[in-house]
Amino acid sequence: GAGVSQSPSNKVTEKGKDVELRCDPISGHTALYWYRQRLGQGLEFLIYFQGNSAPDKSGLPSDRFSAERTGESVSTLTIQRTQQEDSAVYLCASSLAWTYHNEQFFGPGTRLTVL
Amino acid sequence: AQSVAQPEDQVNVAEGNPLTVKCTYSVSGNPYLFWYVQYPNRGLQFLLKYITGDNLVKGSYGFEAEFNKSQTSFHLKKPSALVSDSALYFCAVRDIAAAGNKLTFGGGTRVLVKP
Numbered sequence: 001g002a003g004v005s006q007s008p009s010n011k012v013t014e015k016g017k018d019v020e021l022r023c024d025p026i027s028g029h030t031a032l033y034w035y036r037q038r039l040g041q042g043l044e045f046l047i048y049f050q051g052n053s054a055p056d057k058s059g060l061p062s063d064r065f066s067a068e069r070t071g072e073s074v075s076t077l078t079i080q081r082t083q084q085e086d087s088a089v090y091l092c093a094s095s096l097a098w099t100y101h102n103e104q105f106f107g108p109g110t111r112l113t114v115l
Numbered sequence: 116a117q118s119v120a121q122p123e124d125q126v127n128v129a130e131g132n133p134l135t136v137k138c139t140y141s142v143s144g145n146p147y148l149f150w151y152v153q154y155p156n157r158g159l160q161f162l163l164k165y166i167t168g169d170n171l172v173k174g175s176y177g178f179e180a181e182f183n184k185s186q187t188s189f190h191l192k193k194p195s196a197l198v199s200d201s202a203l204y205f206c207a208v209r210d211i212a213a214a215g216n217k218l219t220f221g222g223g224t225r226v227l228v229k230p
Contacts, residue, residue: 004158033217042205043159045217056217091158101147101166104218106158 002026004107006092012113013082021077021110025094032075033093033104034067043091049075082114117142117210121221129229134196136224138189138206146208148189149218150180153203162204165189176200196228 005024013019025032034046045059049069060066064083069075079086089111093104118141128134140146147166151159163174170182180191189206203225207218 035220042222043207043218043220045219048217059217093159101164103149103161103164105161106151108156108158 004092004094004105006090006107006110008110009108010111010113012115014115015084016081018078018080019082019112021079021090021092021112023075023077023092023094023107025073025075025092026105027073028096029094029105030072030097031095031102031104032069033095034075034077035091035093036061037089037091037109039088046077046090079112082112084114087112087114117146117208117219119206119208119219119221121204121206121224123224124222125225125227127227127229128196130198131195134191134193134200134226134228136191136204136206136226138191138221139187140189140206140208141187142208142210144210146189147211148180148182149207149209150174150178150189150191151205151207151220153205153223155202159205162191196226198228198230201226201228 007022032049035043037043047057047067051072052069064080067077089109091109093106095102095104120139149164150162153159162178163172165172165182173179178193203223205223206221
């Protein structure tokens with residue numbers, strides 16, 4: 001079946017511009033997660049959704065970052081006034097439910113480059 | 116707070132030899148532990164997880180991992196490595212006693228299997 005998809009796969013933008021990254025989770029997965037992976041580093045948790053609600057936003061780096069989810073499906077991560085340090089791969093994952101033992105299925109990521 | 120350490124940035128092994136990728140964790144409660152693999156230009160793929168029960172967990176592609184509570188370790192192993200196992204491996208932990216539902220990832224270990 002279809003996995004997690006993300007778009008665009010690559011995004012190059014200029015410093016100060018806003019960007020929107022999209023995630024389509026696996027159908028039926030109620031939990032959705034966003035992570036950031038800087039070059040040569042591990043994954044950094046940003047936010048997760050349980051349905052359309054985001055109980056844990058603790059990982060968002062600043063108020064320039066926001067995310068929403070609609071219809072318990074698609075999610076959008078928005079970065080306003082992008083900075084060069086925002087350059088990274090942004091990974092989305094989904095799981096059947098938010099319970100602790102369900103493994104997360106990852107999308108291929110969006111590579112964001114801020115010039 | 117939960118944390119994961121992967122002490123080796125890179126592991127080199129000859130094809131056919133045993134492969135071990137080390138992981139240690141720190142949680143305040145009981146852990147749920149996961150291993151993921153990332154191939155070039157692809158998203159993370161789930162390999163295996165420890166939830167409860169047997170300390171030796173078997174997963175995809177012939178990988179296994181052993182949970183050791185006294186040493187707070189969850190090392191990934193494969194008896195006979197293949198060139199195709201060359202990839203980036205991530206260990207992750209979720210503390211079931213902590214609020215929220217985020218996975219904390221280690222920094223990753225690059226595995227290079229030489230023919």
